[in-house]
Amino acid sequence: MYSDLSLTHFMSGLEKRNPGEVEFHQAVYEVAESVIPFILDNPVYQKAAILQRMTEPDRSIIFKVVWEDDAGNIRLNRGYRVQFNNSIGPYKGGLRFHPSVNLSILKFLGFEQTFKNSLTTLPMGAAKGGSDFNPKGKSDREVIRFCQSFMTELSHYIGPNTDIPAGDVGVGAREISFMFGQYKRLRHEFTGALTGKALEFGGSLIRTEATGYGAAFFMEAMLQHRDDSIRGKKCVLSGSGNVALYCAEKIIQLGGKVVTLSDSSGFIYDEQGIDADKLAYLIELKTHQRGRISEYAEKYRCDYFPTQSPWNIRCDLAFPCATQNEIDKKSAHALVSNGCIAVAEGANMPTTIEAIKVLQHAKLLFAPGKAANAGGVALSGLEMTQNSVRLSWSATELEDRLATIMKDIHRQCVKYSDDGDYVNYVNGANIAGFIKVANAMLAYGV
Structure with a gap:
């Protein structure tokens, strides 16, 4: 079934399975162009259809979010969580609140997150989620009501050892706080189920930066x-x-x-x-x-x-x-x-x-x-660690850890670049990110 792993054949099949999802197609093409020659030189990955499996999310969850605006009108939005790959750790990735949010954009972001999280060397899988809700121009009370309704549904699918969302476009400390409050209310537990929280209840210094x-x-x-x-x-x-x-x-x-x-x-x-x-x-x-x-x-x-x-x-x-x-x-x-x-x-x-x-x-x-741009999710991973051991590191300690992680990502990219004197960071990042996840998938069997 997967004997023909040419870029053209692979992309044709992916586009047929995911029609109209142009952002997702672009993200996969950029990775596949680098990774397919590497796979052909290492047929164990081809035999196990690793790239095909890696480009299919574990699950895509779509749900309605009903909330009431300040004028008493009932409003409806669509919520998403695309859990892409948890081979090297629990799902991890941001939530985006913006009118442009759709399944294609979230699949592109979740797929990218697979490689980005792998490169950090931290034990994090990949996910992405959000809603077509636009927080701009909304009152705090409207944002609270939306976030509580959104989390009421999302809470079924996340947790500190399952899936740990963070912020993204349109989702800052305010929105994370509202959602975390609802999660805590529903689950009767105080755990690190979200990152990007306020410092007063488990957030991390320099997360914004x-x-x-x-x-x-x-x-x-x-x-x-x-x-x-x-x-x-x-x-x-x-x-x-x-x-x-x-x-x-x-x-x-x-x-x-x-x-x-x-x-x-x-x-x-x-x-x-x-x-x-x-x-x-x-x-x-x-x-x-x-x-x-x-x-x-x-x-x-x-x-x-x-x-x-x-x-x-x-x-x-x-x-x-x-x-x-x-x-x-x-x-x-x-x-x-x-x-x-x-x-x-x-x-x-x-x-x-x-x-x-x-x-x-x-x-x-x-x-x-x-x-x-892996620094944001790297710091989220460090926030997860701080939550797990119930402590907080100083801004200086965190910046030092972040600088070390970014240098290590650079080292991996250089190691797997294959263009002689010129470092092709696209190839290096794609292949380095692929290897760690792919080897975990091989270890689990089919």
Whole structure:
């Protein structure tokens, strides 16, 4: 049945089984392109149909979420939990509340999570979930009612040794707190069934910063591998959420010069550089005041480009931290032309497959999200550990552990890259992530 493992044949079968799920198809193609040649050289994985099994979720749970808004109207949303693979540990992955949420996006994220969690070396399986509910513009009472209704159903499928959700887009400490309160109420237990909790009841320090810090740490590791560093480098970043803001913070601490950030309205270009004081203003503006990036341009009198992305700005390093497929083929050519030497993905799948080919052909260092943005889930894993042993580590201890994990992910990517002097981090991350999960699956039998 699985004797023909050509990329074309494999993708044809996957697309037939998962029609219309374009985000999922893209994520699987990117991995399969790297992994299939490795499998053909190691036929034990082909005989056991490991890749076919790995691309099929263990289960996809879909449920209705009924709640009441402040005007007394009954509202209906759809909830999801895609439990992808628990071969190396309990399911682990975020919950996303956004109107764009659908099964294809969650399967893509859950599949990516399989490799990302494997790379951290922590014992975590992979899952993803969420709802098409939009918390923006909702009152706290409406968000509470939605979260309680959502968790009433989700609680049947999660637990500290089964599935440990975390936050993602639209799900911060507020939403996690509301859901954890309902879980505790329903299950009559205080356990680490969610991560991203408030510090007062089992949360972890630097969880907010972890994904952004991790992307900067990974970039530093890539540069150090060729006797270079972030210090003195001109860096362009997209986004202005937690990932982008704290990636910028760590870059500044490492001596880099951050010149751009963006939101859905456009991007700022501060030629003088965003220093620690300016960044503190941005963090207050974006995370507490819900302001627009254009307000920074007005305050500091820098350039603002509405409805554009920053990839045409001359730079040394690029960090896409905003959204899916934000770097397309044209943007990739612009980065190459403008002297960029390395790209680290802070967001999930922000670079199209065609754009990745352009960057790799030009021999730019390119770190895929499953490696570069693994800091968030790594810190979630450390929160799980703290909950299990009933203690909390200091911010310094956690940052040291995070830096070590990111360096170890980099080491794995280098080990399994197969392009001679040029480190192909896509191949390295995909193969390293695959091996650990695949070997566990082989050990369990069919």
